[in-house]
Amino acid sequence: MSHSNEKLLEIKNLKKHFKVGRKAILKAVDGISFDIYKGETFGLVGESGCGKSTAGRTILRLYDATEGEVNFEGVNVHGKKSKKELKAFNRKMQMIFQDPYASLNPRMTVMEIIAEGIDIHNLASSKEERKKRVYELLETVGLNQEHANRYPHEFSGGQRQRIGVARALAVDPEFIIADEPISALDVSIQAQVVNLMQKLQDERGLTYLFIAHDLSMVKHISDRVGVMYLGNMAEVASSDDIYEEPLHPYTQALLSAIPLPDPQLERSRERIVIEGDVPSPIAPPSGCRFRTRCPHAMDICAKVEPEWQEYRKDHFVACHLYNDKYNEEYKERQLQTQS
Incomplete structure (x- = not known):
């Protein structure tokens, strides 16, 4: 994959933040x-409740940001904008x-669902062009x-997700946020x-933010991966670096839980169990934020x-x-353990 x-x-x-x-x-x-x-495809991963879906919706401005910026092509999405500017975004x-x-929408046909964006943005000059x-x-x-003339309940889960993909593509976007798009599927x-x-990415030059908790699938699709924990970013690196040399103890624990296809490798590797909720x-x-469950937590972790x-x-x-500046305590502890 290249970008x-x-x-x-x-x-x-x-x-x-929510009240x-x-x-x-x-x-x-x-x-x-x-x-x-x-x-590129940027994979955003983490346990349920870590804030990754909220992050996706805030980036898209389905939620207004409490603070911070989302600059899309150099323009802040959360800057005050007119309806016309927001429509273009x-x-x-x-x-x-x-x-x-x-x-x-269960009351709309597939034709109506996919054409909704085409109608809003006036992308078809006639009913024939719209249908085409x-x-x-x-x-x-x-x-x-x-x-096109059927309703959502007449389709399987995989077919419905394809309709969702077609709806997203209808307005010729540059950037698509896929929020756990496969977790509900077989x-x-x-x-x-x-x-x-x-x-579609290869054909249309699309950029994806792919949100998921299945790390094995994220490795397959992502150029780079970001790991979230309790509303914060723990680690960001290329897909290869994250999977081969994870730095953060949370990332290491998540990766150790992915099943390996080779039973011998599975038996020989160390499984890192994250204690507590x-x-x-x-x-x-x-x-x-991870210190209450981290196997390497130091005194400084509670303070700074x-x-x-x-x-x-x-x-x-x-x-x-x-x-x-801070890891001397950890090095000292490791030496004591070894001796």
């Missing part, structure tokens, strides 16, 4: 920063949702023209949908939040183990 060195998106210190009850604040996304380059940035049944565009989109995603269908997305985003731990740093070229991590 250009031109940034399509710059996400800077993005936060999305819960009278006083509590849920910090779903709490200061994340990363870039997405033109033509909406055409360039589209979303494929997790549940293909819940995201399709919908037929072409159906064929592009591997469905037939006769499917394993045999998952590969078909991922292969379709890769084919994910803390509440309403009351996250002080310092490093790790800074986001480029530890190796294009390999970013937020962990005190990689900061010489």
Whole structure:
């Protein structure tokens, strides 16, 4: 997989907080920063509840950001914009949702669902052209023209997700956020949908943010991977670097849980078990958010939040183990253990 060195998106210190009850604040996304380059697939992974879907929706401005910037082609999506400007943004940035049944209006035909974006953005000059565009989109995603007059309940999960892909493509976007697009599908269908997305990316020069919790599938599709934990970014690197040399203890634990096809390798490798439950985003731990479950936690981890740093070229991590100022304590402990 290849991509250009031109940034399509710059996400800077993005936060999305929700009020819960009278006083509590849920910090779903709490200061994340990363870039997405033109033509690449950026995989965003983490456990359920880590904030990755909220991040995707905030990037697309389905949610207004509490703080921070999302710069798309150099323009802040969350800057105050007129309806006309927002409409132009909406055409360039589209979303494929997790549940293909819940995201399709059951009262609309497939023709109406796919043509909705075409109508909003006035992309067809006549009813005939509109129909022709919908037929072409159906064929592009591997469905037939006769499917256009049916309703969502008449299709399988995989077919419904193909309709969702066709709807996203209808306005010729540059950037698509795929929010767990395969997690609700059978394993045999998952590969078909991922292969379709890769084919469309090659043909149309699309850029993807691929949100998932299945790390093995993310490796297959992504150029670079970002790992989220409790509203923060833990690590960002190329797909190969993340899978071969993960730095953050959380990333290491996630990867150790992926089953290996070779039983001998499976038996010989060390499984890192993360103890305890994910803390509440309403009351996250002080310092490093992962420290309550981290096997390498030090005293400093409770006091100081790790800074986001480029530890190796294009390999970013937020962990005190990689900061010489703080990791003396860890080195000392390792020496004591060995002796």
